[in-house]
Amino acid sequence: MAAYNKADLERRMAGAVEALKHDLQGLRTGRASINLLDPVTVEVYGSSMPITQVATVSAPEPRMLSVQVWDKTNVGPVDKAIRSAGLGLNPIVDGQTLRLPIPDLTEERRKELAKLAGKYAEAARIAARNVRRDGNDSLKTDEKKGVFSEDERKRHETEVQKLTDATIVEIDAAAAAKEKEILGK
Structure with a gap:
């Protein structure tokens, strides 16, 4: 010791x-924040990784997040990870980009x-x-x-x-x- x-x-x-x-930064207060997805981990390549290691997260609008997945084979796992994270977000898949509208609280x-x-x-x-x-x-x-x-x-x-x-x-x-x-x- x-x-x-x-x-x-x-x-x-x-x-x-x-x-x-x-x-706490990742908890939503009604506005889109790229930190919102920080606690999300994705099961890819046989291990659990933070979402920021498989995609770029941006907030193009005050009530919308955009997740640009780098490898198209990871789109499904990223979508699943976001849906199961308990954040109340439902991604819209558009090719390698997931759009996440931020609903009113x-x-x-x-x-x-x-x-x-x-x-x-x-x-x-x-x-x-x-x-x-x-x-x-x-x-x-x-x-x-x-x-x-x-x-x-x-x-x-x-x-x-x-x-x-x-x-x-x-x-x-x-x-x-x-x-x-x-x-x-």
Whole structure:
């Protein structure tokens, strides 16, 4: 097990927040955004790839996305991946291009998206707690090796907890802002 490294824990917790912000960008708020398809992965060439590695995504109009698939054999898998992603989008296939009209958000769909934002936030909170656990485990290991005294370990555990608390506050703020944006309040 690696020795306690506060900078590494900070980096990993910041990564959890960045991943959440990236996921939240993909949630639709009624306008076309190329980030909307970021969470979509396509089963091609025997593996799962992000859609951006098999196609170019653009927003030619405020309420339309265009997905230009590079290899025509991947049009079907890309279409299937978008339909099954739970984004409420139904692609119109036009050769190697898929057009995705962005429908108006119904109240029910807004609630679903807000719930999805909550799931993303919970996943980020879990990631932050896992980083905390890893940090505390390495502190205990270091204490057993004689690197830290018990008092030093406890002081470092308090630092790790403060870092975790601050990260969770940041996660909650990002999720609340997105929920407000989605629900239009």
